[in-house]
Amino acid sequence: MKTTTECIGIREYLLHRGLRPHRETATHGMFLSPLRKERTPSFSVRYDKGLWYDFGLGEGGGHASPAGHAPRRVRHG
Secondary structure, three states: OOOHHHHHOHHHHHHHOOOOOOEEOOOEEEEOOOOOOOOOOOEEEEOOOOEEEEOOOOEEEEOOOHHHHHHHHOOOO
16 A cells, blocks of 8 residues: 555655745755754755655655654644
8 A cells, every 4th residue: 555655745745744845956855854843954855766864863764654753743834
């Protein structure tokens, strides 16, 4: 069974959750981390590969599966 992000894409999933990129190109975006409070974007997302990496936590993964973080712990706004 596909996850929501596999069906709609990781960028669209984050936008739907109220997260907006601070910088982006066609294949990459930098967001404020949805996993913790921060002022400088350190949450890197590769749209073309469906991957993310949080430089502050030193964790990353694909779609919404990394250690179960993204779907459960995404903070709104």
